[in-house]
Amino acid sequence: MALSEVNNDRGELRVLENSDELRTDLADYIAELSEAAVKERGVFAIALSGGSLIDLMGKLCEAPYNKTVDWAKWYIFWADERVVAKNHSDSNYKLAKDGLLSKVPIVPSHVHSINDSVSAEEAADEYMFVIRQLVKTRMVSVSDISDCPKFDLILLGMGPDGHIASLFPNHSALDETDEWVTFIIDSPKPPPERITFTLPVINSASNVAMVVTGESKAEAVHLAIDNIGPDCPSLPARLVQPTKGKLVWFLDKPAASKLDGLQFSE
Numbered sequence: 001m002a003l004s005e006v007n008n009d010r011g012e013l014r015v016l017e018n019s020d021e022l023r024t025d026l027a028d029y030i031a032e033l034s035e036a037a038v039k040e041r042g043v044f045a046i047a048l049s050g051g052s053l054i055d056l057m058g059k060l061c062e063a064p065y066n067k068t069v070d071w072a073k074w075y076i077f078w079a080d081e082r083v084v085a086k087n088h089s090d091s092n093y094k095l096a097k098d099g100l101l102s103k104v105p106i107v108p109s110h111v112h113s114i115n116d117s118v119s120a121e122e123a124a125d126e127y128m129f130v131i132r133q134l135v136k137t138r139m140v141s142v143s144d145i146s147d148c149p150k151f152d153l154i155l156l157g158m159g160p161d162g163h164i165a166s167l168f169p170n171h172s173a174l175d176e177t178d179e180w181v182t183f184i185i186d187s188p189k190p191p192p193e194r195i196t197f198t199l200p201v202i203n204s205a206s207n208v209a210m211v212v213t214g215e216s217k218a219e220a221v222h223l224a225i226d227n228i229g230p231d232c233p234s235l236p237a238r239l240v241q242p243t244k245g246k247l248v249w250f251l252d253k254p255a256a257s258k259l260d261g262l263q264f265s266e
């Protein structure tokens with residue numbers, strides 16, 4: 001059970017006692033959204049990120065979720081990907097495949113990873129084309145207020161610098177509003193070449209989950225969530241503001257430790 005659940009204009013905050021509780025809460029949340037999307041649309045379009053997220057999703061490979069989730073209806077995407085070979089240890093596809101996708105009955109043709117044999121720019125263009133086709137057939141829904149894809153769920157981690165997906169502080173990719181997917185070749189976090197969803201796509205999702213653990217993220221969590229007045233930096237994580245969708249933060253106690261005025265109900 002969450003130590004604290006708070007709703008504010010930065011979304012719903014779920015602070016969990018430890019990583020085990022966070023894993024269970026996250027698995028429940030994803031399983032519920034999957035069930036609701038399958039009921040409503042017949043499919044579940046989910047976008048993953050890299051980093052610690054996949055490990056934190058690990059409970060989905062265990063009972064009861066491995067049997068109760070309708071895996072055949074899942075369509076998998078990446079909110080960001082490193083432009084490396086799919087079998088490279090830096091690949092977000094490899095991370096998800098080894099940690100999750102190979103352990104549950106996902107349909108291989110529903111897994112939409114990037115082309116790893118072309119440049120970052122070409123990979124971004126091709127990936128966007130694939131998403132466009134899936135929007136046309138409504139495997140991926142479309143926003144009511146723009147032509148953006150509306151993913152059922154986008155899962156994001158956050159770096160200690162407040163980056164999300166491969167959108168880093170003060171990087172021009174943050175300003176990209178024309179494209180759904182962009183590329184960078186100078187990521188401050190290695191490897192340098194990446195593709196990433198842009199903010200309009202992230203903010204068009206039906207649900208966005210920010211999954212953040214560890215004390216090294218506490219300051220960025222504070223800056224991303226608390227009302228810090230006019231000096232508020234344009235931290236990428238603070239720019240995650242789903243227009244019509246729902247934002248939920250999954251935090252462990254250390255990551256939440258610098259939040260203003262959070263009362264833990266023990």
Ligand SMILES: O=C(O)[C@H](O)[C@@H](O)[C@H](O)[C@H](O)COP(=O)(O)O
Binds near residue numbers: 082092157158
């Ligand atoms: O591919 C990536 O590098 C990511 O998608 C990135 O945005 C990640 O989610 C954060 O850096 C948090 O990573 P950790 O959870 O491992 O700190």
